[in-house]
Amino acid sequence: MNGSEGGTRLHPLERHMDAAAYVVSVKVNRAGSHAAAVLGDGAAWLIDLTDSSAAPAVVHAHDGACLALARDIDGNGFLTGGDDGKLRRIAPGQAAETLAEVKGRWIEHVDCCPRSRLRAYSAGRQVHLLDLSGHGSAPALDHPSTVGSLAFAPNGKRLAVAHYGGASLWWTGRPGPPSRLDWKGSHLGVLWHPDGTHLMTTLQESGLHGWRLRDKADMQMSGYATKVRSMGWTNRSRYLATGGAESVVCWPFFGGGPWQKQPLQLAGTAGGLITVVAPHPKEPVIAAGHDDGRLLIAPTDGTAPVAIAAPDGSPISALAWSDDGRHLLAGTEAGRLSWFPIPAGR
Amino acid sequence: MSAIPVTVLTGYLGAGKTTLLNRILSEPHGKRFAVIVNEFGEIGIDNDLVVGADQEVFEMNNGCICCTVRGDLIRIIGGLLKRKDAFDGILIETTGLADPAPVAQTFFVDPDVSKRTRMDGIVTVADARHLAQRLDDSHEAQEQIAFADVILLNKIDLVDEAGIVVLEHRIRSMNPFARIRRTERCSVALDEVIGLGAFDLDRVLAMEPGFLGEDDHEHDQSVTSVSLQEDRALDPAAFDQWFRTLIQVQGVDLLRYKGILSFKGSDRRTVVQGVHMLADSGNLSVWPAGLPRTSRFVLIGRNLDGGALRAGFAACVAP
Numbered sequence: 001m002n003g004s005e006g007g008t009r010l011h012p013l014e015r016h017m018d019a020a021a022y023v024v025s026v027k028v029n030r031a032g033s034h035a036a037a038v039l040g041d042g043a044a045w046l047i048d049l050t051d052s053s054a055a056p057a058v059v060h061a062h063d064g065a066c067l068a069l070a071r072d073i074d075g076n077g078f079l080t081g082g083d084d085g086k087l088r089r090i091a092p093g094q095a096a097e098t099l100a101e102v103k104g105r106w107i108e109h110v111d112c113c114p115r116s117r118l119r120a121y122s123a124g125r126q127v128h129l130l131d132l133s134g135h136g137s138a139p140a141l142d143h144p145s146t147v148g149s150l151a152f153a154p155n156g157k158r159l160a161v162a163h164y165g166g167a168s169l170w171w172t173g174r175p176g177p178p179s180r181l182d183w184k185g186s187h188l189g190v191l192w193h194p195d196g197t198h199l200m201t202t203l204q205e206s207g208l209h210g211w212r213l214r215d216k217a218d219m220q221m222s223g224y225a226t227k228v229r230s231m232g233w234t235n236r237s238r239y240l241a242t243g244g245a246e247s248v249v250c251w252p253f254f255g256g257g258p259w260q261k262q263p264l265q266l267a268g269t270a271g272g273l274i275t276v277v278a279p280h281p282k283e284p285v286i287a288a289g290h291d292d293g294r295l296l297i298a299p300t301d302g303t304a305p306v307a308i309a310a311p312d313g314s315p316i317s318a319l320a321w322s323d324d325g326r327h328l329l330a331g332t333e334a335g336r337l338s339w340f341p342i343p344a345g346r
Numbered sequence: 347m348s349a350i351p352v353t354v355l356t357g358y359l360g361a362g363k364t365t366l367l368n369r370i371l372s373e374p375h376g377k378r379f380a381v382i383v384n385e386f387g388e389i390g391i392d393n394d395l396v397v398g399a400d401q402e403v404f405e406m407n408n409g410c411i412c413c414t415v416r417g418d419l420i421r422i423i424g425g426l427l428k429r430k431d432a433f434d435g436i437l438i439e440t441t442g443l444a445d446p447a448p449v450a451q452t453f454f455v456d457p458d459v460s461k462r463t464r465m466d467g468i469v470t471v472a473d474a475r476h477l478a479q480r481l482d483d484s485h486e487a488q489e490q491i492a493f494a495d496v497i498l499l500n501k502i503d504l505v506d507e508a509g510i511v512v513l514e515h516r517i518r519s520m521n522p523f524a525r526i527r528r529t530e531r532c533s534v535a536l537d538e539v540i541g542l543g544a545f546d547l548d549r550v551l552a553m554e555p556g557f558l559g560e561d562d563h564e565h566d567q568s569v570t571s572v573s574l575q576e577d578r579a580l581d582p583a584a585f586d587q588w589f590r591t592l593i594q595v596q597g598v599d600l601l602r603y604k605g606i607l608s609f610k611g612s613d614r615r616t617v618v619q620g621v622h623m624l625a626d627s628g629n630l631s632v633w634p635a636g637l638p639r640t641s642r643f644v645l646i647g648r649n650l651d652g653g654a655l656r657a658g659f660a661a662c663v664a665p
């Protein structure tokens with residue numbers, strides 16, 4: 001399962017694994033010790049980032065497909081959601097445990113917040129909150145349509161939920177109706193600005209929407225070739241990097257932007273599409289996954305990108321950096337799973 | 347990666363849709379289906395790939411009332427496609443009262459769904475005893491007939507032959523594309539309902555030429571079909587202009603349409619098909635040598651003005 005026999009290796013330290021199933025999501029835990037990749041066949045692969053000779057531990061997470069992955073509140077573990085209706089916790093060296101189950105539904109979105117020590121997951125139109133002990137801490141939160149995505153604010157005080165017609169902002173510490181951010185269309189993804197000042201969503205019909213929360217000023221970003229499925233903040237939150245176009249489209253959030261500003265366009269290939277983006281947490285570079293499996297590292301200063309994985313025909317479906325930026329993990333729809341350790345001092 | 351075929355089952359409650367679904371799932375055809383149902387519990391077969399739908403019809407941003415998609419299907423199909431090689435086809439059961447258009451349009455509109463799946467056909471199960479009444483009082487029943495590629499006229503054992511003939515004639519006047527099959531308890535060979543390729547452009551070529559001119563008397567019903575025919579080659583720009591205007595202005599009324607067209611300067615057959623305002627077209631095989639290059643265009647919809655459509659189509663003839 002390990003080794004780098006097949007294909008061209010463009011990155012000297014790449015560790016290549018063949019997971020043989022759709023890589024739905026990949027994350028590195030908060031401690032930075034392990035990565036988890038969750039797959040379309042229900043398995044979760046745990047990769048020990050401190051031991052490059054260890055084989056990944058394969059955990060049976062769900063009967064069916066894994067649909068969601070989040071880093072749990074602690075440094076070690078992860079939460080997964082699946083189409084078997086289960087919310088599970090997996091952690092290196094521990095048995096997987098089921099934290100919640102919603103019969104007959106899928107658990108499609110999961111997030112956790114170390115600040116508020118809460119976990120949230122969605123099943124259909126409802127979002128459920130769980131505390132650290134695994135107890136439901138509030139009645140379920142209802143939405144006007146199936147939940148498109150959810151995310152805790154960086155300070156943990158609010159939970160944003162995207163759905164048809166906009167987003168709902170709930171207070172996590174007290175009950176009460178949410179405040180609504182309205183915008184026509186089906187909102188599928190949601191991302192907070194690291195300062196908690198803006199909320200961004202991706203839309204079914206090609207593009208992004210955003211709100212500056214202070215005054216609910218709207219932002220519309222359109223012109224994408226397809227649905228935007230991935231977005232992330234570059235270091236120091238200067239740019240919002242997005243997929244869904246031939247190149248990585250980066251909207252400036254400084255100097256009065258993004259209003260009336262042209263985005264940067266990086267790492268493009270003619271006729272290709274960027275499927276997933278992952279900005280480096282500390283350096284001004286972005287990992288950009290393409291729909292042909294190519295993986296590029298693009299500096300935001302516009303200098304030439306470096307290819308670290310060659311095209312193999314299967315779209316990159318998941319990308320994640322460790323918080324210290326020393327490890328990059330990538331997965332494809334066909335099940336190629338790659339770990340790129342970044343040498344110190346680069 | 348080949349596109350996964352999707353079959354949509356429509357029909358009023360009690361017509362026999364669930365019987366057909368169970369039949370497709372239980373017969374020994376060696377295929378595995380993922381099933382998107384509107385209610386759990388009605389499927390009698392163990393299948394871990396049964397998913398409940400939420401019937402979420404979303405308007406598109408153009409503000410048009412006919413431009414709708416099923417948001418839940420986009421989500422569910424996206425989830426199902428993460429299971430590699432787990433199934434060979436997808437069956438979607440709609441509720442008895444559903445208009446099939448948002449389901450069909452989902453396969454035109456969503457980039458992920460349209461890349462990874464293909465609409466294979468819409469199968470409507472109708473209760474022969476009640477269909478006439480339903481068509482008189484229900485928009486949705488009319489749409490289910492108008493959109494169908496195959497219509498199972500079910501429970502024929504409970505209706506006399508004369509009644510069936512009248513029904514078939516009425517169905518034919520609304521939808522000249524559909525294959526009509528008389529059934530008892532939905533007993534039909536499976537290859538009559540799955541593997542149709544009804545939305546494939548090259549299957550549009552298989553439209554039987556016999557449907558023209560069969561029916562020249564008025565029917566007192568709101569969904570009708572208009573068949574257009576032209577032996578002279580059409581001007582591509584003129585047709586494009588006429589057709590775009592037509593779907594802009596009357597897209598809400600146009601339920602389905604299919605056409606095989608001969609354009610001046612092209613030896614290939616151009617095929618057009620669509621649902622409301624969403625159309626798909628392509629150039630297919632060359633016209634057979636020695637045979638007339640007859641353009642045919644059939645529209646199914648409401649408030650269709652046959653005279654105006656004929657005149658508009660005729661005006662597309664190349665000078």
Ligand SMILES: [Zn+2]
Nearest residue numbers: 410412413623
């Ligand atoms: Zn419309």
Ligand SMILES: [Zn+2]
Nearest residue numbers: 515519561563
């Ligand atoms: Zn007649």
